[in-house]
Amino acid sequence: xxxxxxxxxxxxxxxxxxxxxxxxxxxxxxxxxxxxxxxxxxxxxxxxxxxxxxxxxxxxxxxxxxxxxxxxxxxxxxxxxxxxxxxxxxxxxxxxxxxxxxxxxxxxxxxxxxxxxxxxxxxxxxxxxxxxxxxxxxxxxxxxxxxxxxxxxxxxxxxxxxxxxxxxxxxxxxxxxxxxxxxxxxxxxxxxxxxxxxxxxxxxxxxxxxxxxxxxxxxxxxx
Ligand code: MG
Numbered sequence: 001x002x003x004x005x006x007x008x009x010x011x012x013x014x015x016x017x018x019x020x021x022x023x024x025x026x027x028x029x030x031x032x033x034x035x036x037x038x039x040x041x042x043x044x045x046x047x048x049x050x051x052x053x054x055x056x057x058x059x060x061x062x063x064x065x066x067x068x069x070x071x072x073x074x075x076x077x078x079x080x081x082x083x084x085x086x087x088x089x090x091x092x093x094x095x096x097x098x099x100x101x102x103x104x105x106x107x108x109x110x111x112x113x114x115x116x117x118x119x120x121x122x123x124x125x126x127x128x129x130x131x132x133x134x135x136x137x138x139x140x141x142x143x144x145x146x147x148x149x150x151x152x153x154x155x156x157x158x159x160x161x162x163x164x165x166x167x168x169x170x171x172x173x174x175x176x177x178x179x180x181x182x183x184x185x186x187x188x189x190x191x192x193x194x195x196x197x198x199x200x201x202x203x204x205x206x207x208x209x210x211x212x213x214x215x216x217x218x219x220x221x222x223x
Pocket of ligand 1: 022024072074103190192193
């Protein structure tokens with residue numbers, strides 16, 4: 001199976017997705033809403049398998065094993081070259097572009113895993129749990145023209161945040177992740193969710209956007 005995302009304006013060239021890295025608790029307000037103190041606990045990361053990836057406008061199948069699926073609206077960074085131990089000062093060189101994604105989460109399964117001291121994979125890495133728009137090729141300087149991340153559920157705004165409020169800004173999170181694991185061309189980094197995570201239900205329509213960005217992520221929740 002070839003997992004890829006379109007690159008905007010490049011019909012003959014896809015972004016072949018390698019691994020999906022997700023940053024946890026990268027916005028102080030979200031850390032607080034989950035019951036954690038952002039002053040005491042730095043962000044961290046985890047992974048989703050390639051099979052979690054879903055292209056824009058695909059149906060989101062509500063996982064049969066959960067009763068509490070929640071949306072997490074996230075800026076996604078596409079990595080364009082490989083590296084380890086990347087210094088913060090060089091991190092921008094590793095960015096190929098960006099996108100808007102949702103880190104769909106089975107909150108009930110996640111809570112159960114936390115309580116039992118088990119891994120989160122099922123709560124976070126199920127099929128279709130990482131829907132993502134096409135990639136906009138661009139630098140961090142290009143990103144600076146964009147505003148808030150906004151998510152609507154059935155036309156009503158449910159989540160809004162600004163990527164400038166990340167605890168680990170993009171260069172730092174690239175440096176942090178690459179301290180421990182190799183970043184490779186084709187990796188996607190879901191950079192964490194701002195506050196306002198909440199439930200989704202079968203029949204919902206979610207629309208995720210980044211102010212000023214041409215692409216909107218549209219997700220219909222189906223059985
Ligand atoms: Mg997340």
